[in-house]
Amino acid sequence: MCPQEKKKKEKENKRNNILRAARKLFFDRGFKSVTVDSIAAKAGVSKGSIYLYFDSKEEIYAQVLVTDNIEHNKEIRNFADKEAPAAELLMAFCQTYVDYFLHDNELFRILMTFMLQTEQMNLTQEQNAELIRTTNENIKVISGILQKGIDSGDFLPAIDIRQTQNAIWGLLNGIISLFLFMGNPAKRADRIHTMVKESLDVFIRGLKK
Template sequence: MNMTSERYDKLKTFVKPPERSERVERKERERLSRQADILKAAKQVFFKHGFEQTSMDMIAERCGLAKGTLYLYFKSKEELYVSLVEEGIMIMRQDLNRVAANLTTASERLIESSIAYYTFTQEHKEYFRILMLIEAEAINAEALFEKVGEAKMKRIQGLIGEINHGIETIITEEIQAGRFKASLDATEAMLMLRAATAGAMMILSKCERHQEMFGKVDANIFLRKLVSNLLASFSATVSCPADALPSSIKPTSKSKPKNFAVNPLATRRFSPRRVAAKK
């Protein structure tokens, strides 16, 4: 009996069961890995078929899982979509922060941020297409709110708000330093920059598809010139045509837009009352 016990003790030293924490960590890694695989498959399906035509069956087939297993990770295609939106915004924010960290002047940061945004749309076309689905009215934003919940939608709006706030902060610092006009509204200036970039992206997309009409256009040079000219109109040493507008049509603080964002998800307000009223 003692011999058997001794042999068992020796065997335990060679075949030591993994600690509970190790098993938990391994399971968590496996869970996260599978979740990443599901998101990757969903991104491809949404990109190819759009939101309305995509189903959980299609996503399950794409990632090689049973539909029931898929539901263990995501409750609906709406939840999958919003998770991809959040993932895309995080990548965009990282790109913008990386650019800003390596530059010193406000003009450089604003110009390079616009170029970084355009680069994101080209290098991550699947994410960008998913972000734009709401803008194309392919998804009902309030239905997303109802399916996904207020907490997650607010988190996404918060991420978008950080991007907006970062641009506004740069502009505000330039106004306070006297390099931009004191009359310049930081919020409106940020919107102008975003609108200019969005418009440029549409033009560049057409140029890419119809080179025989427009010729070869260098996107970086095009954006750099566009944003530089806009920033010049903000300068305290340049007279902007808007300053000469009659007071009756000049922008006022009352007309200042609120609750805006560069991403279409934040262009609609998600109100629990409005959702409840529909039920």
């Protein structure tokens, strides 16, 4: 590795280290209680070093969530293209969505903070738009599955896709929010998956009537 490549790699590693430290703090303390000083201390770097990579706490927060959203989207983006009935795809997508956040509850809490407290974060218009864009990729997958169900005749043609996709996404996040951080951890996954399946069974029956 040449000196320039080595230096570039070191900068990338330091930037990622800052993001990992910030991610943990945002999960443990919430957005408001985290400061650039606390991120620097957690990452083991000086406050000045933080500003070599990011302009503000808000930018760090946005980058944490955008980076993780992109990784999540890679796992789910082709769901609607799979060869299976739409009802099965919808159920499989929702179970995959749940599994992702069961294995990464830090990201779920950070995502919900953004969804519920956006106006309090003082994000720039560009940061907010990028977060919404990457978050909405999840909803687009649901939309694609619903459209596939309509096209195949599995779902009613009169379905309002926008309202239905938002209702399903809200259902998933609501169930995860209720149980992800409470109750017996050993039973948490089964409880969430069971409730999601039972709720979706009712939802899908309505889509088919």
